[in-house]
Each structure stands twice: as structure tokens, then as C-alpha cells.
Amino acid sequence: MFAAEISVEYYLTLGFVLLALYSLNLLALALARRWLPARRLACAEFADSDCPNVLVQIPLFNEGHLVERVLAAVMALDWPHAHLEIQILDDSIDGSLAISQRAVAALKQQGLRIELLHRLQRTDFKAGALAAGLQHSDAPFVAIFDADFIPPPDFLRRTVGALVANPDLAYIQTRWGHLNREESLLTRIQARLLDSHFRVEQEARWRLGLPLPFNGTCGLWRRAAIESAGGWNGDSLTEDLDLSMRANLAGWRSAFIEDLVVPGTLPVSARAWRVQQFRWTKGFVQCFIKLMPQVWRSARLPVWHKLMISLQIGQPLAFVVGVACLIMGLPFMAGAAVSSPGVDLMAFVTSLLGFVAPIVFLVTAGNEVGWRWTLIEIMGAVVLTSGLLLSNARGGLEALLGHRTEFIRTPKGWETREARAPVWGHGVLELGVGLALLGFALIEQPLAVIYLAMLIVGLLGIGAMQLIDGRLILKPLGIRH
Known part of the structure; x- marks a missing residue:
């Protein structure tokens, strides 16, 4: 040879x-x-007068009329409006910005605490928009929804309650649902893949006590955790994974609520799905290069955690x-x-x-x-x-x-x-x-x-x-x- x-x-x-x-x-x-038993997550309950302030951030880029749908869902959340702030972080460069402006103006006339932030330069893209929005609010809890998701009315009651009852939690991730699962075989396949991620991978990591990656939307963050982890960073295409791993390295835990489902819209074409998967793949590898040295140098993580995190990212x-x-x-x-x-x-x-x-x-x-x-x-x-x-x-x-x-x-x-x-x-x-x-x-x-x-x-x-x-x-x- x-x-x-x-x-x-x-x-x-x-x-x-x-x-x-x-x-x-x-x-x-x-x-x-x-085979592992399910984990229970303690959840505090509040009277309306005792509810903490919550900031809802909705990052947008050329999303068209989707802003109207997600805003309708946010307004239907079971949370007193006096303790609710809404930010439309719209970096759109097409006609979508005008739609957002009209929607925000209409809600302001109703006395809602809502503002539209539009950046002329998309520095750090979604991460930059989220970071810029935090500078305009001091709310202790931050919920994030992409435009193509519809949060259920009890979302804040359950997620804020969980963070209040568990002060060591940085964020709560909920499960994605699928509004158009049955539209085609392609959407059915995507739904199966995403269900496997949430109902198998995320749930298994939660039961094992492993760090959970934040999925970029349909979650609630503790502002203190964002700040202690170094804030949003746009040096990768998966700013959500990056921040969630840095929060874990900073000593925070995370949790997953499988039965709290937030339905969203799946890509309808092979090209759109390919674009999405390319971005996620590249972003994960960017985070692998960035975070693996920190993970393996960490004194607080057991070796098997380091191995599972390495395989995950x-x-x-x-x-x-x-x-x-x-x-x-x-x-x-x-x-x-x-x-x-x-x-x-x-x-x-x-x-x-x-x-x-x-x-x-x-x-x-x-x-x-x-x-x-x-x-x-x-x-x-x-x-x-x-x-x-x-x-x-x-x-x-x-x-x-x-x-x-x-x-x-x-x-x-x-x-x-x-x-x-x-x-x-x-x-x-x-x-x-x-x-x-x-x-x-x-x-x-x-x-x-x-x-x-x-x-x-x-x-x-x-x-x-x-x-x-x-x-x-x-x-x-x-x-x-």
C-alpha cells in the first residue's frame, strides 16, 4: 500500500x-x-397590580403585513398593558416600514406603550436591532417574537412566572408550532425536523440538565442575564445560540417548556428552506470556533457537559x-x-x-x-x-x-x-x-x-x-x- x-x-x-x-x-x-422523567418547572402567579414590567421586542426586516398579525397576538397577551412595553425594531428598506408606522401609530392612539425604532444602518443585523432596543427600556424581562410567529395569550403568565420563581434562569425557550404544516410535503418534512429539535433535542437537554440553545424567537429573557453575558453580539449568524451559550458560561441556567407552543410559518419553497439551513449551519460553526475554547476552559462545567455542548454546537x-x-x-x-x-x-x-x-x-x-x-x-x-x-x-x-x-x-x-x-x-x-x-x-x-x-x-x-x-x-x- x-x-x-x-x-x-x-x-x-x-x-x-x-x-x-x-x-x-x-x-x-x-x-x-x-426514558428520563419529565422535569417540573416552578411558576409564580401574579395579580395584575403585581406584574413586573415586560418588554416585547419584534425585530423586522421587509416583513410586509406580518407586523399586523404579530401585533394583534401581542395585544391579546394576558398581561396588564400598564406593565407592557412593545418595540417594533424595523430595519426594513422596502414598503414594510410604512406598514409598521401605521400599525404603531394606531396603537399609540389607543394609549399603548409602543414605539418604532428604525435604523438607517443595519449594524450587526438582528443582534444589533435587539441591542439598540434595550437602550430604550429598563424592563427586567424581555420577550422576543419574530414576525411570523403568533404567541398564545398565556405566554407571559407562564414564562415570566417561571423566571420569577427560578432566579437562576437566564431565559425560557418555548416550542415552535407550525401554522402551515399541511401546506405541502416540504412543509410537513420541515415540521418533522423542527419537532425533533424541540420535542426531542431541547426536551432531552432540559431533562439532562444541559445548557439549552435559545432559538432566536418565542422566548423570554431576564435582562440581567443578557447584560452579565455581554449583551447581543453580531459576530455570527446565530446571535441567539451565541448569547445563550455565553449566559451559561456566566453561570446562568435555562429552561424549556414543551407544552407552551407558539405557532409560526414554515418556509414554502426549497430555496427558502435552503437559505435558512445555510444560515443556521454557518452560524453554528462560527459559534463553535468562538465558544469552544471558553467551554473547555470553564471550571464550572463537568467534562460530560463540555462534550455534549461540543457535539451540540x-x-x-x-x-x-x-x-x-x-x-x-x-x-x-x-x-x-x-x-x-x-x-x-x-x-x-x-x-x-x-x-x-x-x-x-x-x-x-x-x-x-x-x-x-x-x-x-x-x-x-x-x-x-x-x-x-x-x-x-x-x-x-x-x-x-x-x-x-x-x-x-x-x-x-x-x-x-x-x-x-x-x-x-x-x-x-x-x-x-x-x-x-x-x-x-x-x-x-x-x-x-x-x-x-x-x-x-x-x-x-x-x-x-x-x-x-x-x-x-x-x-x-x-x-x-
Whole structure:
């Protein structure tokens, strides 16, 4: 065996080990969610006259009429208006700003404590807007809602009560619901993935006593925790994860309330979903680079906490490692290099874990939609997530190389030109690589199609959906559970 082959085998084995660890992390969380008992969270109750002041921040950027819907929900919150402040943090550069101005003016005439803050320069994007808003209020508690979410009336009663009853908590994260889950197969798949994150990962971390990542919206912060952690910072694309981890390092805890659901709108096109996932992946890797040294230097965190945090924030690196393993494995598939039995065994184990672990993780999220749709959603989630390999790997690699990009928000469903019109440049790479892998495997090593099946189908699916902008998969489903 040539020295070059030995070197490639070494790095390939290392990649397989890392991918296996990421899969085992998902399995461990699923098992913890299944077998550990639920945790109770104490909650204080208030008379209206005793309610503390709460600031509700609504960050916006070209959100159109969504501001009217979220404001209607905020006004319906069961909280005395005398103790409620509302900030519309609108950095819009289109006609959305005028809509916000009219909505705020109407509520001011009703005597509500509401203000509109518009920055001419979007410094630090969402993080900068939230930080700027805090300078205009001294409320001890801060609720944050993105424009496409609708908080239920009891949101503040339950979250403020929990922070008051538990003074060591920095923030409360609640579960996302899905207003348009049944709009298409794509939205069903996204809902399944998000349900797995909230109902499995977040709930498991809460039961294990691990730090919880803040999800950017549908949560309540203690202002003192924000300030002691260093405030909002826009040096990553996931300012929510960054602040929540820094708060934990500063000694604060966090909590998750699974049965407090805040419904929101899912992206309706493959392109919009891809943009969202790229941003989240890149932001996580940016936080991994920034925070891991602090995590491992922390004297207050036990080693197993440090390991679980590392796997949590570093999970998106699986896309980068996956691409690297794919490239290194091609010569072995083609017969140009001969792998050792140990590498073959590790490849088999990693592939098996990479298939079983996500399925167990997704199944643990529940089957309220019935087993037929559960199976469809799970297989669709596994396949289409594989199809994001190239895009997410690029996001992770850009973060590793220190390449900074602007915060690009997820296109909304009402944005016809952005979210539904065909964009023929998008999807070509995924479609081309998927076809190339299929042809390579059939010519060089037909058995490799078994290992590459999910990836090939996922790339072809994501590529085709972007080329036609998901018109087939976005067609409203005729079958309902």
C-alpha cells in the first residue's frame, strides 16, 4: 500500500469516527427523551397590580403585513398593558416600514406603550436591532417574537412566572408550532425536523440538565442575564445560540417548556428552506470556533457537559466532514485504491449509524399524524436533509475559513418573486453532483449505489425542486390525516 493511500485511510477513518459520534449523539438524546422523567418547572402567579414590567421586542426586516398579525397576538397577551412595553425594531428598506408606522401609530392612539425604532444602518443585523432596543427600556424581562410567529395569550403568565420563581434562569425557550404544516410535503418534512429539535433535542437537554440553545424567537429573557453575558453580539449568524451559550458560561441556567407552543410559518419553497439551513449551519460553526475554547476552559462545567455542548454546537460540521469523506472515498469505490478491512468495517458502521440514528431521532418526535404520514415525513426528512449536503458544507467551510457574509433572512411565502418564481441558477450544482455520483457508482462500483442512495436521491430532489421552485412538491396535498 502506498504512503498516500495510508494517509488517506487515516483521515477517512477519522472522518468516519466523527460522523459516528454525531450519530451517537442523536441516539443518546432520543434515548434520554424516551426514558428520563419529565422535569417540573416552578411558576409564580401574579395579580395584575403585581406584574413586573415586560418588554416585547419584534425585530423586522421587509416583513410586509406580518407586523399586523404579530401585533394583534401581542395585544391579546394576558398581561396588564400598564406593565407592557412593545418595540417594533424595523430595519426594513422596502414598503414594510410604512406598514409598521401605521400599525404603531394606531396603537399609540389607543394609549399603548409602543414605539418604532428604525435604523438607517443595519449594524450587526438582528443582534444589533435587539441591542439598540434595550437602550430604550429598563424592563427586567424581555420577550422576543419574530414576525411570523403568533404567541398564545398565556405566554407571559407562564414564562415570566417561571423566571420569577427560578432566579437562576437566564431565559425560557418555548416550542415552535407550525401554522402551515399541511401546506405541502416540504412543509410537513420541515415540521418533522423542527419537532425533533424541540420535542426531542431541547426536551432531552432540559431533562439532562444541559445548557439549552435559545432559538432566536418565542422566548423570554431576564435582562440581567443578557447584560452579565455581554449583551447581543453580531459576530455570527446565530446571535441567539451565541448569547445563550455565553449566559451559561456566566453561570446562568435555562429552561424549556414543551407544552407552551407558539405557532409560526414554515418556509414554502426549497430555496427558502435552503437559505435558512445555510444560515443556521454557518452560524453554528462560527459559534463553535468562538465558544469552544471558553467551554473547555470553564471550571464550572463537568467534562460530560463540555462534550455534549461540543457535539451540540459542532453537529453541523457533519456536513463538512461528510463531503470530505465522500471525496476521499471515491478512489476506493473506483478500485484505484484498496482499503483495509478496518476502514471497510468503519464505513459500514458509520453508514448504519447514519441511517438508524436520524430515524430513531425523528420517530421520537411522535406520530400524532398517524404512522403512514409519520413514515413519509421521516423518510423525506432523511433524504432531503442529505440533499443539503453541498450547501450546508459550504456554509460550514466558509465559517471555518473566516469568510463573513450578511445575514440573509428566510424568504416568506407571500414574497412571490423571491419564494415561488423559478430561479434557474439554483439547484444546478446539486442536480449535477447527484447525477455524477449516480453515473460514477453505476460505472465503477454498482454496489456503492446502496451506500450513496440517500445522498443521490436527496441531491437530485433538492436540485430539481429548486430548478422548478418546488411547484410539484408545493402543490397542496389532497390527503389529510
